[in-house]
Amino acid sequence: MNKSLTRAFVAAASLAPFYLVFESKAQAGEWGCQVILCLSNPSGPTQYAECRAPIHRLWRALARGRSFPTCGSVGFQASRPRYDPYYCSDGYRLTTRYGNHGLEASCISTTPQTVSNAECYSNDDRRNSSAVWRRRDGRTCQRYVTTRPNVRPQPHYIDVIIDGVGKQRVWY
Numbered sequence: 001m002n003k004s005l006t007r008a009f010v011a012a013a014s015l016a017p018f019y020l021v022f023e024s025k026a027q028a029g030e031w032g033c034q035v036i037l038c039l040s041n042p043s044g045p046t047q048y049a050e051c052r053a054p055i056h057r058l059w060r061a062l063a064r065g066r067s068f069p070t071c072g073s074v075g076f077q078a079s080r081p082r083y084d085p086y087y088c089s090d091g092y093r094l095t096t097r098y099g100n101h102g103l104e105a106s107c108i109s110t111t112p113q114t115v116s117n118a119e120c121y122s123n124d125d126r127r128n129s130s131a132v133w134r135r136r137d138g139r140t141c142q143r144y145v146t147t148r149p150n151v152r153p154q155p156h157y158i159d160v161i162i163d164g165v166g167k168q169r170v171w172y
Contacts, residue, residue: 030071031057032069032071033071034051034054035055035069036162038054038055039162039170040160040165040168042168045170059172062156062158062172063081068158075163076161076163077160077161079158079159079160080158081156081158082158083156084152084155085151086149087150087152088107088150089107089147089150091110092107092147093107094107094149095107106148107148109144109145112142112143113144113145114141115143117140117141152171154171154172155171156172157169157170158172
């Protein structure tokens, strides 16, 4: 990962002189190059004030269904805008199922978690088949725990692949 970040920084540094020279005469084609330069910043596309206007313009354009801008001097690809509103904390995975309100998202633990003994029943009682007794320093009850997913503040993203540098997912 550090190697790709280093390459992204080198690519951004190599494009910086072009950005500074053409800043006052930015044409429609340079906007795409500004966007690529800003997106290649490992610390985020809007870290620098000079990048905020081009990036906000990009977000507005993508939200309206317009295509990603082009830049003739850099080889890159950008995915279509995607939407992923939920994520799970570490140790959980995102699942979806149809419930009372249509498609519902939830997070389920990747390993059994210790829960209260009230959630375990005898082997004859099948009310909670996911909870089981496990012997560790006595009796403990464990099951896969389900929780609500976290909601992303910026649920839209694009994947940008800059030739020779690597891939970066940018959320907006």
